[in-house]
Amino acid sequence: MLRITLPLQKNAAPVPAIGRVAIIGGGFTGATLARLLALHEQYWPHEIVVFEPRAHLGGGLAYDTDDPSLRLNVAAHRMRAVPGDPQAFVRWLSDSGRLERDPDAVANGAVYARRGDFADFMRGQIQPFLDSGIVKHLRQRVERIHRRRGRWQIEGDGGAMLQADVLVVATGHPPPTPPSALASRLVGDPRFVANPSRPGALRDIRQNDNVFIVGAGLTALDAVAMLRNGGHCGQVTLLSRTGHLPQPQAAGDFAPHGDFLIGVPDTALSVLKRVRFALEEVTENGLPWQSVFEALRHQGQAIWRGLPLLEQQRVLRHLRRRFEVHRFRMPPQIAELVGREKATGGLRACAGRIVAVQPRREEIVIDIAARPHGTMERHGAQWVLVATGPDHGNATGSQTCLSELQRLGLLSKDPCGLGIACDAESRALARDGYPMEDLFIAGPLARGTFGELSGVPEIAAQAEKIAQQILEMSFATTRTITIRSM
Ligand SMILES: Cc1cc2nc3c(=O)[nH]c(=O)nc-3n(C[C@H](O)[C@H](O)[C@H](O)COP(=O)(O)OP(=O)(O)OC[C@H]3O[C@@H](n4cnc5c(N)ncnc54)[C@H](O)[C@@H]3O)c2cc1C
Structure with a gap:
């Protein structure tokens, strides 16, 4: 591979080097980035195209x-969705009257708004730029991406064919991959x-059907909430490796309590020790x-980046499950539902792994080796749901355009x-290890580099940095050409 940095032509009029930015995916990430780029419209005449099959961006x-x-x-006050205006969502909830119409949002001394309300808020954030035409929403799924004469050529499933100077992959969460014991049967x-x-x-799940859910994280609890909200009253069983719920x-x-960045820990064990120490401190001081x-969460990116790759992998192997049930917590309304359902026996959580599945006419029979002793347990349910969460490891495999x-x-x-x-x-690393400009x-999808990059505030901060970089690229005084042999 050869990289050459050339000055742009002397005395040439400053022509923006970037005409069009294409963003694949218009969820929270894609919409936030599109809005941040659009804010600089007056300095930089460009077009931002967001490919998103859903009806609305954000x-x-x-x-x-x-x-x-x-x-x-x-x-709501911790959502910090808009860079530079951390309380924008809280203000919107009150100004739009949504809070008044949803009194159940207030619980445990804070506001836990409906997710659909957050989507409406985000829609309002991007709408002015869609109206002005600087952001274009193409309601198509990207199927193919090619490289043509130093530009990206993007093909949507509805026939769109578009060229762009900069491409941003914001396709978010890949679908879950069912455990092979389930998938095969x-x-x-x-x-x-x-x-x-x-x-x-x-x-199609009927009121009294029993439901077996593989996974016990927030996605599984979403399914429980949706079922119960729809009048379902059958037995629900959650299966996970540990049996722990969020x-x-x-x-x-x-x-926040704890400083994990003094002499940044460089092993999984030292991170664990510091967390334990901080937990002892808060217990002594009566803090939650x-x-x-x-x-x-606040220091997560610096902690992650301070760990060598082997230690990052150790964190994932040994600490991830325990970390996730404490980091990705359930809102009080769901905690109340779970408490009620567990008390009445409507919801059970068990720990173990699936060893056999038999689809029978009246029900599906699932045999599990229960933890900790491996004793065999048999469960029967009319429905089996997979809620193991997005399979980020299969991010490229789940999309033809990315696998290409x-x-x-x-x-x-x-x-x-x-x-x-x-x-x-945030520049993609090519197979040769060098960044694509x-x-x-x-x-x-960039969590491997940043560690903590799931929540709205962290994603918004990353989008702000990417927008800044794209803007800088546009007015660069040099241009780097990368010649790869592939
Ligand atoms: C159920 C759930 C609840 C959450 N709740 C909270 C919360 O309360 N607070 C918080 O801070 N964080 C929360 N998070 C985390 C965080 O907000 C999300 O991770 C964030 O919304 C990610 O947004 P995204 O746009 O990257 O991904 P996604 O939301 O997955 O959006 C990606 C978009 O890309 C589109 N797309 C995919 N492939 C293509 C393609 N080939 N072509 C065109 N479009 C494509 C999809 O249609 C999708 O709309 C939650 C996450 C989940 C999954």
């Missing part, structure tokens, strides 16, 4: 729902729901343990299996 998988039982997992069975987040996926949010407000996980880029060597999987490899500037990875 919602994506997380928030594009009108189910009133689905609430934000995080209090149940794929094609109408009682098997491989992706319960898909609109209408739970529609922890609840703390009551009231609290400050959630304050430690809030500090971990990977095949061409223009992007690669990250070595931790969390998504797509990129550098600290005009290909950015935005949102959760």
Whole structure:
């Protein structure tokens, strides 16, 4: 590979080097980036095209729902969705009258708004730029991407064919991959729901049907909330490796506690020791343990980046499950539902792994080896749902356009299996390990590099940096040409 940096022509009029930016995916990440780029319209006459099959930009998988039982997992004042205006969402909730119309949002001294309301808020953020035409929403799914004479050529499934100077991959959460024991016996069975987040996926479940859910995180609890909201009263069983459910949010407000960046820990064990120490401190001082996980969230990127690759992989192997149940917490409304359902026996959580599945006419029989002793347990249910969460390790495999880029060597999987490899500037790393100057990875798919990049505030901050870089590229005084042999 050869990289040459050339000065742009002397005395030439400053012509913006970038005419069009294409963003694949218009969920929270894609919409935020499009808006931030559009804010600079007066300095930079360009066009931003967002490919997104959903009807509106800004919602994506997380928030594009009108189910009133689905609430934000995080209090509204912690959403910090708009860079430079952290309380914009809280203000909107009150100014738009949404809060008044949804009194149940207030719980434990904070506001846990409906997810659909957050999507509406985001829609309002991007709408002026759609109206002015600087942002274009192409309601198509990107199928193919080619490289043609130093530009990107993008093909949508509705026939769109577009060239762009900069490409941003913001395709977010890939679908879950069902455990092989399930997939081999149940794929094609109408009682098997491989992706319960898909609109209408739970529609055929009857009131008294028993439901077996593989996974016990927030996605599984979303399914429970949607079922119960729709009048379902059958037995629900959740299966996970540990049997732990997400922890609840703390009551009231609290400050983050713990400084993990003094002499940044460089092993998984040293991170664990520091977390334990901080937890002891908060217990002694009568503070909620959630304050430690809030500090971990704020410092998460620096902690992650301070760990060598082997230690990052150790964190994922040994600490990930325990971390996730404390980091991705359930809102008080869901905590109340779970408490009630567990007390009445309507909801059971068990730990173990599936060893056999038999689809019978009246029900599906699932045998599990229960933890900790491996004793065999038999469960029967009319429905089996997969709620193991997005399979980020399969981010490129789940999309033809991304697997094609990977095949061409223009992007690669990250070595931790969390998504797509990129550098600290969010530029995709090609197969040769060098960054692609005009290909950015935005949102959760870049977690392998940043660690903590799932929540709205962190994604918004990353989008702000990417927007700044694209803007700088546009007015660069030099141009780097990369010649790759592939
Ligand atoms: C259920 C859920 C609840 C959450 N709740 C909270 C919360 O309360 N607070 C918080 O801070 N964080 C929360 N998060 C985390 C965070 O907000 C999300 O991770 C964030 O919304 C990610 O947005 P995204 O746009 O990157 O991804 P997504 O939401 O997955 O959006 C990606 C978009 O890309 C589109 N797309 C995919 N492939 C293509 C293609 N080939 N062509 C065109 N378009 C494509 C999809 O249609 C989709 O709309 C939640 C996440 C989930 C999944």
